[in-house]
Amino acid sequence: xxxxxxxxxxxxxxxxxxxxxxxxxxxxxxxxxxxxxxxxxxxxxxxxxxxxxxxxxxxxxxxxxxxxxxxxxxxxxxxxxxxxxxxxxxxxxxxxxxxxxxxxxxxxxxxxxxxxxxxxxxxxxxxxxxxxxxxxxxxxxxxxxxxxxxxxxxxxxxxxxxxxxxxxxxxxxxxxxxxxxxxxxxxxxxxxxxxxxxxxxxxxxxxxxxxxxxxxxxxxxxxxxxxxxxxxxxxxxxxxxxxxxxxxxxxxxxxxxxxxxxxxxxxxxxxxxxxxx
Numbered sequence: 001x002x003x004x005x006x007x008x009x010x011x012x013x014x015x016x017x018x019x020x021x022x023x024x025x026x027x028x029x030x031x032x033x034x035x036x037x038x039x040x041x042x043x044x045x046x047x048x049x050x051x052x053x054x055x056x057x058x059x060x061x062x063x064x065x066x067x068x069x070x071x072x073x074x075x076x077x078x079x080x081x082x083x084x085x086x087x088x089x090x091x092x093x094x095x096x097x098x099x100x101x102x103x104x105x106x107x108x109x110x111x112x113x114x115x116x117x118x119x120x121x122x123x124x125x126x127x128x129x130x131x132x133x134x135x136x137x138x139x140x141x142x143x144x145x146x147x148x149x150x151x152x153x154x155x156x157x158x159x160x161x162x163x164x165x166x167x168x169x170x171x172x173x174x175x176x177x178x179x180x181x182x183x184x185x186x187x188x189x190x191x192x193x194x195x196x197x198x199x200x201x202x203x204x205x206x207x208x209x210x211x212x213x214x215x216x217x218x219x220x221x222x223x224x225x226x227x228x229x230x231x232x233x234x235x236x237x238x239x240x241x242x243x244x245x246x247x248x249x250x251x252x253x254x255x256x257x258x259x260x261x262x263x264x265x266x267x268x269x270x271x272x273x274x275x276x277x
Contacts, residue, residue, distance in 0.1 A: 029252070036060070036245035043241050059242035060250075066243075069250065071222055072229040077254070079144045079225065080207040087203045088196050090150035095158025095192075096184050100170055110159070117152045129216050143217040144225075148207065154199050161195040162188060197262040204258050208251070226251050 030050075035043060037055040063069055097103075098110050128147055137143040165188065173183045189196075211227040218224055230247035233240055 032245050032248050032252070036242055036249050038242060040242065059240075059246040062240075063243050063246045063250070067229050067232065068221060068224070069226070069229060069247070072224050072226045073250070075141075075223060076208055076225040076227075079141065080204050082141075082145045083148045083207045084200050084203045086145070086149045087151055087154045088200060091154030091199060092158045092162075092189065092192065092196060093184065094150060094155045095160075095162050096188050098155070098159045099162040100165075100167070100188075101180070113152050113155060117156070125212070125216060128213075132217055138217055139219050139223055141223075144214060147213075151203065154203065157199055158192065158195060161192050165191055201259055201262055205255055208255055 034050070034052050036059055037057060038052050039054055039056050042049060042053060098106060132138060132143045132147070135142075137146070169187055170183055173187050178186065209227060210225070211231070214225045214228055218228065221229075226247070230244065230251065233244045233247060
């Protein structure tokens with residue numbers, strides 16, 4: 001009987017480990033989905049059942065009938081899209097300035113930006129709330145979007161990626177008569193598409209799942225984002241677990257869709273960053 005090559009054995013072990021890891025990662029999502037379509041008598045069954053005997057879509061119907069989920073989905077989508085687009089534009093502009101332009105105080109401003117990333121986000125809640133209240137932006141989209149137009153992490157990510165672009169390309173564009181904005185639009189943007197895709201995924205995911213800041217600045221039900229609306233289902237004396245899981249599924253689907261759309265650019269950005277390092 002021929003012996004198995006060591007390389008094949010290692011590959012088989014790697015595939016098995018990856019399959020186990022994938023199963024562990026997928027299991028919570030599977031449990032979330034099957035719980036959302038279980039009738040109440042199956043949810044409270046002990047031991048827990050990993051299969052649904054009598055599936056029902058009533059929790060999804062009740063979710064949109066009893067709660068303003070349509071309005072909340074619009075609010076979350078609008079805020080997350082606006083913040084993502086603004087970060088893509090402003091962070092890439094700032095990253096280009098910090099990496100390729102020379103101006104007084106550039107390094108000091110960048111180190112200050114890095115230092116701000118080390119401050120716990122909880123410290124900014126009260127000052128941020130006071131500023132938003134003084135501007136009269138409470139319970140508006142301005143309070144959800146303006147404070148996050150350009151996040152420090154996005155500027156840092158774009159700056160580090162743009163630094164890997166050869167200066168010869170920029171000098172050649174300047175010799176051809178390009179303005180700084182023309183260089184940014186014609187040279188920088190096409191080369192940093194993978195980094196911008198990565199930034200878009202991180203930013204959209206963070207804003208879509210944000211709970212604490214909307215909880216502080218939003219009061220009316222018509223302005224609530226999806227996480228705030230779903231939190232209403234956790235009552236003091238009881239919780240409708242099927243509706244909670246249905247809301248979790250509704251929250252998760254757009255995020256997965258965004259990742260699938262930008263998956264190729266995201267993986268390309270990771271690979272290129274690894275090679276350049």
